Amino acid sequence: MTVDMKDIVALCKRRGFIFPASDIYGGINGFWDFGPLGVELKNNLRDLWWKAMVITPPIGPDGTPVEIVGLDSSIIQNPKAWVASGHVGGFSDPMVDCRETKKRYRQDHLVVCWIGGQHGKDMPGIAFHEDEEEQEIEKRLKKLGYKEYYKKQPLTEVPVENYMYIIGPDAKEPGTLTEPKAFNLMFESHAGPIQSEENKVYLRPETAQGIFLNYKNVLDSSRVRVPFGVAQIGKAFRNEVNPRNFIFRSREFEQMEMEWFCHPDEVKMWRDFWFEQRKNFWTSVGLRSDNIRFRQHGQDELSHYAKAGLGTADIEYRFPFTAPDFGELEGIAHRCDFDLTAHQEHSGVKLEYMDPVDTSKRFMPHVIEPAAGLSRGVLALICEAYTIDKERPSGVYLNFHPALAPKKAAILPLTAKEEHVPLATKLYLELREEFPVDLDIKQNIGKRYARQDEVGTPYCFTIDNDTIQDKTVTVRDRNTMKQERISMDKVAAYLREKMKTADAVRKAA
């Protein structure tokens, strides 16, 4: 049974997981709100990540627990930080449009093959994507009536006045490419009430930089030593050209990033280590189907900018809208010493690490960065949990792992009669001290089970006449719909056990 993304989006809205932002005004492209259940689900994933990273970080290769501390840095930082990180320069990609084909290209992705030394009507430049095969280039040249080209030049080096001689990558006539337009993918604002260039600021496009900016503060205040990690969860903002696919690509999203600072000689070991850890994490939160994929890029796959480092290993999920392809959930990147070096240069503050034991040893730490999308993680959890079951009244249920489920249990008096409600209320008040739980009294029991199925509540405790006699309740399991009776005073322990199982799974994974 194939899952339709439309149905998932509809359920998310109907049951309060995810709403369009500014819904009553017709929405706003690229922004979404998390509803009452969505925020619980997101918080659960966030908290499990924080626990896995900061509270109970894994045992390192040497048998001792690794050291990771937390951080919550400001979304707005000194704009110089974004100049240093390369985002001001590199994040604003100039684009050129083709008037003939209506296509848009990144200027720095195009190269021009000039037919002759003199540009002119009979000596045009023919533009190609930089990755175009030589064979294809020849083919197209021939088609346009040329034998060979004289020289290849990046479009970025071509003066705009010569664009009139260029035939676009998909065009037939020269002169259809527009002059490059700047696209800044960072959100801008102004710190202070006056809108001027001087107080222009940026909303962070990634949480990572806040960690690099605080690298020295953390070292000086927390008694951590290399190797160690700094973890942060928070919102990030990117002016995506085209937000798409529900919350998968939105302009405001949430990241869970950890920067692992280590000696340059140990990057390979730590990259492999964190890749394993991160795989285990996603498996432990319930992404176990063959829709999740772990892909360590081969050396040959590395792009030019990463040739100095180990590149990136990806954790990907096959969302209904990407299928049969996969979408990125998390990337484990080797950032080399790029960021610290850049900030050292731009700020003038020494960021080299001095070995506390042998003070003659100084080096710039390298960074392994497991960077995961929290919003994307939530979407993957929902897609993974969405299970069609024609046999049950709701027709569908969300098969969340109990540790992730927004509500751990519902307490249901079998009838709204006097005898059942007080007992249910008592159990509810007891359980809610420890777990997010619902008390649902209205309507018949079947409807209530169906409602809980749709939001993925793993357990329902029902109070009936027997409860009055022997203080037992029924437990109804979401997945099997089977029931068993347990003593009312064992309910909290029962739930506790189910949650602990989740934790044990994480540990064992």
Add this chain to the structure above:
RNA sequence: GCGGGUGUAGCUUAAUGGUAAAGCUCCAGCCUUCCAAGCUGGCCACGAGGGUUCGAUUCCCUUCACCCGCUCCA
């Protein structure tokens, strides 16, 4: 950003140039001893703006959002 499509209640679907209909959900009550049952009642909609018209949800224009395909994704 381009091309195509879609927009009527929370959902699914009607009808109409002249007071917008129904089923399910939801809410209230009755009834109900375990899986959306039954009865009664209730809330809620023409995405937004403009134009044509005596009158527009319907025709026209613009815009917004969503979906599909391109493009983009440091």
